[in-house]
Amino acid sequence: MEAAGAMAGRRIRVRGLVQGVGFRPHVWRLARVLDIAGDVANDGEGVIIHAWGDPAALDGFQDRLRREAPPLARIDAVEVFPHRGPAPHGFTIAASAAGLARTGIVPDAATCPACRAELFDPADRRQGYAFGNCTHCGPRLSIVSAIPYDRANTAMAAFTMCPDCAAEYADPADRRFHAQPTACPACGPRLWLEPAPEAGADPLDAAAALLRAGGIVAVKGIGGFHLACDAADAKAVAELRRRKARDAKPFAVMARSVDEVGRYCQLDDAARALLQSPAAPIVLLPRRPDGAPLPGGLAPDQDHLGFMLPYTPLHHLLMARVDGPLVMTSGNRSDEPQVITNEDARARLVGLADAWLMHDRAILNRLDDSVVAATGGAPAILRRARGYAPAPLPLPPGLDGLPPTLAMGGELKATFCLLREGQAILSQHIGDLENAAALDDYRVLLRLYRDLFDFTPEVIAVDAHPDYLSTTLGAALARECGARLVSVGHHHAHMAACLADAGIGLAEGGDGTFGLILDGLGLGADGTLWGGEILRGGYRGVTRVAHIAPVALAGGAAAMRQPWRNLVAQLRQAFGETWRDQAAPVLNHLPPAAHVAVLERMLETGTNAPPCSSAGRLFDAVAAALGIHPARIGHEAQAAMALEALARPHVATARPYPAAFGGDVPVVVGWAPMWRALLDDLAAGEAPGLIAARFHLGLVEALVQATGRVGAGPGALVALSGGVLQNRIILHELQARLRAAGWRPVIHGQVPANDGGLALGQAVLAALIADGHDRAKPPGI
Structure with a gap:
């Protein structure tokens, strides 16, 4: 037992994301405040602390280690053991032990408030400098080439610190203590514009003037290049689409502040927190009905916009020079990865950009912007990249x-x-x-x-x-x-x-768990293509207990690009060879009869028409029936995303379409009743949005009924996964219906x-x- 008032020794092990985030100087400062002696060091398992002091002070020290951790730290565990030996004088930061690779690299982080304030402080030596950072922010994974994570193993090895930066780097009381990317105008990366503006012109001023005039600028960011234009300029947005050959995929937009985002989109506390978080992702937000206008070309057929805030000093400085939000889309040609080198930008973005805002800090590892949906309920990561990986x-x-x-x-x-x-x-x-x-x-x-x-x-x-x-x-x-x-x-x-x-453990995720998996397609255990499945089991193994009725994938990969193929296959499945007699309301959405006849022969013979229980292709078929991109989609899920946006205003009042159920185990969910009702609604002139909502709710109702038919008991876990679960209507309605039935839906959060x-x-x-x-x-x- 430690006696009150006596000097006690403890060895404290801290595990988690605790290296490269300012954790050691945080420990050093706490120890000095609480009059604790000892040392702190990094090692292969995290951070190790040897501490001597009054037991009450040590208790407070341990508590504050957790509560006051640096912004980028994540503490997974604090383990405390008695420690014997004489107490040293003072508290020091000891040399790191070997084996640092076991703790990894933290993600790149958005500019912290302190660094942002310096940018606009006339008295600060980093005022207007596009590459300021500290222990709490800046590049990490994007610039690292090896472990240990020190300057020599990063893209900053090319820049020798000046005396002022070196002094900050060596001072545990400074927030730049051991901040490997630290730099200033005297010693760090530099910025320029190509083609060069007139002599003496600031490159940021020149780039901003070009953007205000309707130009397109390639901007080198932290994990790759962006192509930027004025988001409020419909002509500039259309020209960027033309140059990128990107017909419809939504553009991301960068705004100066949360308040500016709120002019265009609805915001709740969760969305505000995401926008302002160190990860600074693109956040998908519902447009405000009374919001300031933006061109429809930013996100065709969509009722949401993807907004992000500036996350580097360069972005902050550029945004301060323009009058409103900017498109910030990946700097690439359509379907290619984002460009990361100056040489590739000059070569591959020629014809796309009017100018290049460049710098000489190398991007060693490509990092796309992360994308998060935050429209009600828990935020869901749709693309996990910058700001999250590799935590x-x-x-x-x-x-x-x-x-x-x-x-x-x-x-x-x-x-x-x-x-x-x-x-x-x-x-x-x-x-x-x-x-x-x-x-x-x-x-x-x-x-x-x-x-x-x-x-x-x-x-x-x-x-x-x-x-x-x-x-x-x-x-x-x-x-x-x-x-x-x-x-x-x-x-x-x-x-x-x-x-x-x-966070479902091995024991909890056992044989009584269900998985409701909806996606485009994947190979099933029987050698066929699956995509609309209910599985029973858990980590130890699963059985397929229900699925969407397989429908031919007519033309194979072509069916994933041309929704009309799925419409014909679905109607033929529902009504047989006389499907045309039922399908008058949708015939005008099909290609010439000769093309349809070729596809029908494929269906009859099974040539390049494998059966597939895909939920994704069902969405494409319904979209095609409503005239939504029936001929061709420009990007994956384009038709399904448009169908979701069309449905959203009608979900609260719509009735679900019916489905059919066959078989015992597996239960097979068929859609002939849905197609009959949908075609009747079209013939009666019902609103397309109402029809889209009835389809969404009908799919949810059918899946919930099928889950009950296969024996899900009270309190059963139901895991919801697959790309279709990124549809917020399907996700929210499924959760509500599953809970109402007495089951426990489980959803994604971090991946x-x-x-x-x-x-x-x-x-x-x-x-x-x-x-x-x-x-x-x-x-x-």
Whole structure:
């Protein structure tokens, strides 16, 4: 026992994101205030503190370590042990121990309030400097090349600190203590504009003038280039779409402040917090009906806009020079990854930009802007990248002690995941691996993460689809490093990702759990394509107990680009060869009869028309019936997103369309009754928005009924995952109906419901299989 008033010694272990975030100087300052002696150091497990003092002071010290942690720190655990030995004089920051790779790198962070104030302070030496930062903000993952995370292993190695910056860097009382990217106008990166403005002109002033005049400027950010234009200038927005060959995909918009965002969109406290958070993501927000006008071309067919705030000093300085919000869309040609080097920007953005706002700090690792939905309920990450990756995710109870596992993810929205020691490290969004540049990025980042985290996998998890490039790469890597290769079912991985994301442990996520998985498609256990599934089981394995009725994917990949194909396939499935007799209200949305006849022959013979239980293709079919992009969509889910926006005003008053149920186990949900009612509504001239709402509610009602038919008992967990669950109507209505039925819906929070979160589920399932000890058995799918 420690006697009151006596000197006591304690060894305090702090785990979490506690390196590179100013945690050691935070400990040093607290110790000095509380008259505690000892030392603090980084090591391979986090931060280790040796502390001597009065027991009451030590108790207060431990409490304040948690409560007053630096802004970018995340404390996962504080472990306290008695410590013997003589007390030293004073408190010091000790040299770091080896093995730092075990704690990782924190994400890039938006400019903190103190650095932002310096930008506009005439008395500060960093006034107007586009690259100021401190321990609480600035680039991290985007500039790092190796561990340990020090200046020599970052893009800042090219810049030697001046005496003033070096003094701040060495002073534990300064917020720039050991801030590796620290710099100032005397010693740091510089900014310029190409083509060069007239002699003596400020590059930011010249760029802002060009933007105000309707021009398009390539702006080098923290994780890649953006293409910027005046968001209120319809001609500039249309010209940017023309140059990028980007017909309809929404543009992200940057505003100077939360108040400016509020002029255009509805804001609640959660949205405000997200916009102003260190992650500074793009936040999808509902337009204000009475809001200030913005061109419809920013987000065609959508009732939401994606807004973000300035997150670097350069952005703050640029936004202060313009009159309103700017488009800030990825600096690339359509479907290519974002450009990150000055050379590539000059070459690949020629013809897209009128000028280039450049600097000489290299971007070593590409980071797209993260995207979060915040329209009611808990925020949901749709794209996890800058500001979130590579922060590790703690795994739920029962999933510790698993072998080191690398999960390779899927083919689209690719990410990979490292799992070890009770944590999962999910990479940033990389993109679609069918794109050669994205595939190259995937390989480079995989090597980087393995180096940064000193990671050698014992298990490699891949999707069950043998033709995915991620599967091929995983198999090759398993041979190279002698790891065990485990194939994981696509939809089981979605379910496991949702459970792990929501903190559902191994015991809780057992055999009585259900997974309601809705997406475009993935390979099922029976070798067919799935995409609208109800699974029963949990981490240890699942059974397919219900699904949407399979409908031919007419033309294979073409059906994912041309919604009319799915409409014809659905109508033929519902009404047989006489489908045209029922389909008069939608025939004008179909191509010439000769094209339809070719597709019908494909359906009759099964040629390039595999059956698929896809929820995503059902959305495309209904959208096509309403005349929403029936011929072709310009980006994934374009038709479904437009259908959702059309439905939203009518959800509160609409009645659900009916569905049909067949079979025992699995229950098969058919849509012939829905199609009959929908066509009747079209013929009667009902509003398209009402029809869209009835479809959404009918899908929800059918899925809830099917869940009841397959034996979900009171209180059963129902995991909701897959790309379709990014539809906020479907997500919210499903949660409400499931709760009303006495079940517990489980949703994503920290990782995307789409394939961007797939690798987390793969990693957990493969590690459990490899671990054995009856903790898991191979999944059924």
